Amino acid sequence: MKTITSAMTCGRMARGAVLASLAFLGLSQAPHALADTLLLADTTLVRGNSSAVFSFDAPSAGTVTATLSNLPWPKSLTTLNFAATTSSDVISSWSALDSSNETRTESFLVGPGTYFAHIMAAANTDGLKMGLYSLNLTFSPNVVPLPTSDWMLLAGVLVLFGLTRVTGLFGRFDVPGRAP
16 A cells, blocks of 8 residues: 555656646746837937937847937027947948938847947027937847747647656556545
């Protein structure tokens, strides 16, 4: 009797260990949600002509989206240019005033590292000679393909099928006090 009870306990413990390790493996393979990261948000008042340089770090390979807005306060800027660079190369360069829209958004690919955003602006020469712009930089990491969950489900079913076959080799155990 004692041998049957200890064999049943060992069998239950083995099944529990296998199920726990499968659950742990499944959770470790679960995809992580990645949202856009705000790298820089800045609003600057320009008086006359102005140039500004901002540095930002990309944590991994991905896409940086730059949004540059010409805010009409007290009047719109006459010139508003953007350039994204590394320490030795220009990645993206454009003017925010090329279109009739006062806001322009552009995206460019980056790898991990430090980058620089250069803004060149000129205020209207009438009145106060002032203007205002807003710069936002966001980072989106590259999408990494994940293994499909179908393979993990199939592997789990095959393992459970194999366990029932292995435990079936030992025959049925009679539990004391339970009717067959």
